[in-house]
Amino acid sequence: MAKTKTTTKTATTSTLVVLASLLLPGFGQFLSKKRTRGFLVLITTVVLAYLVNWSLVHQNIGKIILGSWITSWLWLPLVLFWIWNVLDTHAQSAQKTFSLLPGILFVSIVLYVIAWNVTAVKFTRLIERFGDARSVATNIINPDMITMTVNGQDKICAWNCMYIYIGDKLAGRPVAGPIRASDNLIQIIGSMKLLPVSKWQVGLGLTAPGSKIRTFVAGSIIQTIAMGLMATLFSTILAIPISFFAASNIMARIPGGTAIYYFARGILNIVRAIDTIVWGLIVVVWVGLGAFAGVIALTIHSAAALGKLFSEEIEHIDTGPIEAVTATGANLIQVIRYAVIPQIVPSFLSFSLLRWDINMRSATVIGFVAGGGIGFFVIENVRMGGYQQYATALWAVVVVIILVDYISGKWRESILKDQTPKDDKKKHPLLNYLRLAFYVVLGLLAFIYCWNLSEINIQNLFSPGSNFSQLIKDFVMIDLSPDVLQPIIQQLIVTIFQAFLATTLGAIFAVPFSFLAAKNLTGRSQFSVWIYYLTRSIFNFLRSIEALLYVVLFIFWVGVGPFAGMLALAVTSFALIGKLFSEAIENIETGSIEAVNATGANRLQMIVYAVLPQITPPFISYLLYQWDINVRMATIIGFAGGGGIGLTLTTFFGSLQYHKAGTVVFFIIIIVALMDFASAKLRQALV
Amino acid sequence: MLKIENLTKVYPNGTQALKNVSFEVKDGDFLAVIGLSGSGKSTLLRCINRLIEPTSGKIYWNDQDITSASSSDIRKIRRQIGMVFQQFNLVKRSSVMTNVLTGRLGYVNTFSSALHLFSAADNNKALASLDQVGLADKPHVRADSLSGGQQQRVGIARALMQDPKLILADEPVASLDPVLSHSIMKYLEQLNKERGITVICSLHFLDLVHRYATSAIALKDGELVFRGLPKQIDDAEFKAIYGQEAERVSIL
Numbered sequence: 001m002a003k004t005k006t007t008t009k010t011a012t013t014s015t016l017v018v019l020a021s022l023l024l025p026g027f028g029q030f031l032s033k034k035r036t037r038g039f040l041v042l043i044t045t046v047v048l049a050y051l052v053n054w055s056l057v058h059q060n061i062g063k064i065i066l067g068s069w070i071t072s073w074l075w076l077p078l079v080l081f082w083i084w085n086v087l088d089t090h091a092q093s094a095q096k097t098f099s100l101l102p103g104i105l106f107v108s109i110v111l112y113v114i115a116w117n118v119t120a121v122k123f124t125r126l127i128e129r130f131g132d133a134r135s136v137a138t139n140i141i142n143p144d145m146i147t148m149t150v151n152g153q154d155k156i157c158a159w160n161c162m163y164i165y166i167g168d169k170l171a172g173r174p175v176a177g178p179i180r181a182s183d184n185l186i187q188i189i190g191s192m193k194l195l196p197v198s199k200w201q202v203g204l205g206l207t208a209p210g211s212k213i214r215t216f217v218a219g220s221i222i223q224t225i226a227m228g229l230m231a232t233l234f235s236t237i238l239a240i241p242i243s244f245f246a247a248s249n250i251m252a253r254i255p256g257g258t259a260i261y262y263f264a265r266g267i268l269n270i271v272r273a274i275d276t277i278v279w280g281l282i283v284v285v286w287v288g289l290g291a292f293a294g295v296i297a298l299t300i301h302s303a304a305a306l307g308k309l310f311s312e313e314i315e316h317i318d319t320g321p322i323e324a325v326t327a328t329g330a331n332l333i334q335v336i337r338y339a340v341i342p343q344i345v346p347s348f349l350s351f352s353l354l355r356w357d358i359n360m361r362s363a364t365v366i367g368f369v370a371g372g373g374i375g376f377f378v379i380e381n382v383r384m385g386g387y388q389q390y391a392t393a394l395w396a397v398v399v400v401i402i403l404v405d406y407i408s409g410k411w412r413e414s415i416l417k418d419q420t421p422k423d424d425k426k427k428h429p430l431l432n433y434l435r436l437a438f439y440v441v442l443g444l445l446a447f448i449y450c451w452n453l454s455e456i457n458i459q460n461l462f463s464p465g466s467n468f469s470q471l472i473k474d475f476v477m478i479d480l481s482p483d484v485l486q487p488i489i490q491q492l493i494v495t496i497f498q499a500f501l502a503t504t505l506g507a508i509f510a511v512p513f514s515f516l517a518a519k520n521l522t523g524r525s526q527f528s529v530w531i532y533y534l535t536r537s538i539f540n541f542l543r544s545i546e547a548l549l550y551v552v553l554f555i556f557w558v559g560v561g562p563f564a565g566m567l568a569l570a571v572t573s574f575a576l577i578g579k580l581f582s583e584a585i586e587n588i589e590t591g592s593i594e595a596v597n598a599t600g601a602n603r604l605q606m607i608v609y610a611v612l613p614q615i616t617p618p619f620i621s622y623l624l625y626q627w628d629i630n631v632r633m634a635t636i637i638g639f640a641g642g643g644g645i646g647l648t649l650t651t652f653f654g655s656l657q658y659h660k661a662g663t664v665v666f667f668i669i670i671i672v673a674l675m676d677f678a679s680a681k682l683r684q685a686l687v
Numbered sequence: 688m689l690k691i692e693n694l695t696k697v698y699p700n701g702t703q704a705l706k707n708v709s710f711e712v713k714d715g716d717f718l719a720v721i722g723l724s725g726s727g728k729s730t731l732l733r734c735i736n737r738l739i740e741p742t743s744g745k746i747y748w749n750d751q752d753i754t755s756a757s758s759s760d761i762r763k764i765r766r767q768i769g770m771v772f773q774q775f776n777l778v779k780r781s782s783v784m785t786n787v788l789t790g791r792l793g794y795v796n797t798f799s800s801a802l803h804l805f806s807a808a809d810n811n812k813a814l815a816s817l818d819q820v821g822l823a824d825k826p827h828v829r830a831d832s833l834s835g836g837q838q839q840r841v842g843i844a845r846a847l848m849q850d851p852k853l854i855l856a857d858e859p860v861a862s863l864d865p866v867l868s869h870s871i872m873k874y875l876e877q878l879n880k881e882r883g884i885t886v887i888c889s890l891h892f893l894d895l896v897h898r899y900a901t902s903a904i905a906l907k908d909g910e911l912v913f914r915g916l917p918k919q920i921d922d923a924e925f926k927a928i929y930g931q932e933a934e935r936v937s938i939l
Contacts, residue, residue, distance in 0.1 A: 594738055595776035599789055599845070600762040600793025609792065609800075610778055610789075
């Protein structure tokens with residue numbers, strides 16, 4: 001008797017929740033205690049409905065005319081999603097699982113159709129305009145670095161020509177003509193010039209005043225290196241005190257500290273959400289165009305990022321040693337010296353080195369908006385159609401970034417490894433001091449050189465440009481009037497879809513390549529080892545170039561617009577996803593593969609049952625991570641002509657409409673924070 | 688019957704893991720393989736189902752030459768030989784049920800298994816195997832949410848799915864709490880006694896050998912140094928196998 005009662009009861013509840021889901025998607029799931037699922041279904045439905053309507057009204061996407069009735073066919077997948085939701089509720093209430101696949105499929109249809117249209121994807125352009133691309137490609141493959149004079153005519157001497165030249169020289173044959181560094185290379189790397197001597201040389205009595213001396217004039221890539229180094233140094237120095245205010249365990253000991261903690265964390269998050277390039281736009285108004293502006297922009301963003309990392313590190317210090325050192329009767333200074341500093345210094349250093357790598361990459365493009373460095377050189381020349389200069393600059397960037405990446409990586413490795421203390425006692429203590437003194441002097445000289453090269457001028461900080469006070473005043477006046485909001489929302493949607501499509505495209509190409517770049521799967525033969533190194537090199541090569549530099553390339557190929565920006569992001573995504581995926585594959589456990597093999601399974605079965613379950617979660621997690629990065633990057637690719645919200649932002653900055661620019665930045669912060677949060681939550685759920 | 692003749696394995700780095708090892712295992716035996724870590728026990732077991740390719744020597748399984756079997760033949764042989772691992776080797780993110788069903792892969796066709804489709808009979812068999820190892824209530828939990836002892840029982844259930852004639856157990860209890868060792872060993876013993884499955888099991892503790900094995904072999908630096916009944920391993924034999932420094936320890 002009791003049993004029948006429960007069944008009738010469940011039956012009624014079942015009908016009830018199904019009805020609930022029919023009326024409001026997700027409501028039924030919510031009632032059957034699947035809160036998150038219900039919430040997600042509801043949010044998805046609302047967002048999709050908004051998007052379908054928006055894309056029909058503003059972009060004519062999916063438009064169909066049924067008699068006198070204009071509508072979008074994209075409503076159909078949405079209705080199917082609704083039906084899936086009802087069926088899902090029904091299954092849920094019966095304690096059964098229901099496949100997610102149809103739901104994901106319908107959502108994907110809507111998203112990809114809209115993404116395809118708003119980013120103006122025209123793959124045919126890649127082929128149609130291949131001729132234009134070829135001239136850039138020729139320049140990239142044969143960069144203009146060496147000039148050869150043949151019969152009084154200058155011509156580019158690329159790899160093949162160099163090979164012949166060197167061969168001729170070595171064999172003692174006559175060469176085709178004299179060679180020299182091309183003007184292009186001189187601008188990028190630098191040259192020796194006769195310049196008036198500097199004051200300190202006269203002061204030290206080295207030369208007579210007013211005389212000239214051959215001096216090295218650094219080119220744009222050297223300046224880029226100096227900018228990256230200075231920004232890393234400054235941001236580390238700034239981040240250390242900031243991080244103490246942003247560490248909860250320290251602030252909890254101070255009265256009112258928790259409030260300071262939340263304030264500091266909030267500021268750090270906001271500053272971090274604004275990309276270095278956007279900071280560049282703001283800083284230019286402050287101190288004027290030039291390398292100094294670039295350094296400040298890099299420093300601001302980097303200090304916030306490091307501040308957050310440092311504070312997390314402080315929060316995670318082990319209290320055991322502090323307790324133990326305190327117990328020996330040590331005072332506060334001693335406790336900090338012997339229990340705190342040894343714990344944090346290696347990781348602080350390691351984070352700074354990581355940041356140096358990132359800063360160097362940003363330094364190659366900060367010149368696009370703030371001036372200085374190789375970015376400025378590129379944008380100046382590209383505006384005049386100088387793709388030859390662009391191609392040579394790309395080579396310089398690749399070389400420098402791969403080098404920095406390598407040095408920073410090796411250095412970090414040696415810091416984090418257990419260091420075996422060197423036996424210093426055997427050597428003479430004086431020798432150690434001398435060595436130390438040598439490094440200090442070397443460091444100081446490098447510091448002074450970089451300081452001069454990156455045009456640092458502290459006075460400029462206190463005499464801001466004429467528009468700066470207006471910028472500060474207007475920036476916080478968020479303007480939400482419809483005529484401002486309308487284009488911003490439109491461009492934001494474009495931006496998000498660019499990131500979405502770029503992640504998808506990047507991943508589709510990265511998956512097969514990542515298997516080739518995984519050491520444990522490529523096999524042992526000579527050929528496969530070659531394949532492994534080749535794929536790895538391609539990933540590293542492509543990764544060393546910033547998205548903004550790719551935008552320049554694709555603009556030439558497919559024209560200005562969101563499609564070029566999307567392709568640029570797709571290339572960077574391909575490289576990073578490929579690298580991360582291949583590492584995920586290399587990290588799989590071999591035990592379960594062995595066990596599945598031992599059951600008599602064949603190769604395909606082994607992959608499906610032992611490899612896929614292990615790599616799918618990290619794959620999805622890296623995709624979400626990449627998606628997060630791409631949203632950030634998509635907000636700035638507009639600065640080089642890649643479409644999206646970046647374009648809107650430069651327009652507002654250029655026409656001094658700072659209140660509108662402030663509004664855009666406000667929305668960027670919100671979107672970036674939202675995507676960051678969503679991606680982190682989803683990744684957490686996966687682990 | 689399993690017959691091993693002059694089995695030798697040299698790893699590419701020059702390590703000689705097995706040197707001319709020869710012995711026989713009769714059907715229905717419970718053979719213990721003992722020896723120090725690195726004496727070649729794992730290599731020996733993995734040569735039997737060719738997870739490791741032997742360098743030279745022959746292995747006959749019911750008069751079929753395992754060492755020269757083709758890759759499709761070896762899969763047919765492997766499916767009759769269950770294997771239980773020290774680290775359990777479950778696919779941690781997959782469910783217990785999926786892990787148990789992988790034991791069936793050698794029997795089902797590739798296409799349907801790639802789509803994760805198993806027959807009702809296989810599903811029932813998996814549930815029965817889980818029931819056998821006392822985990823009937825856990826088919827849908829993730830493998831890594833189980834305790835070590837439970838994971839090893841899933842490992843045994845997976846081997847059972849193969850309808851094995853032989854089970855290779857590579858230190859099945861070495862990663863477990865000593866208290867759980869007997870529970871796992873009892874499952875193996877039960878399969879050996881009730882179903883007549885031959886078991887070859889490498890073990891660390893001598894008292895487990897005395898308690899469960901019907902015969903024993905010992906390896907030292909890749910060489911076979913003892914063949915006989917467990918009770919024949921006296922103090923002198925013990926010192927010969929494990930070295931003069933060794934002391935007998937017992938569990939429970």
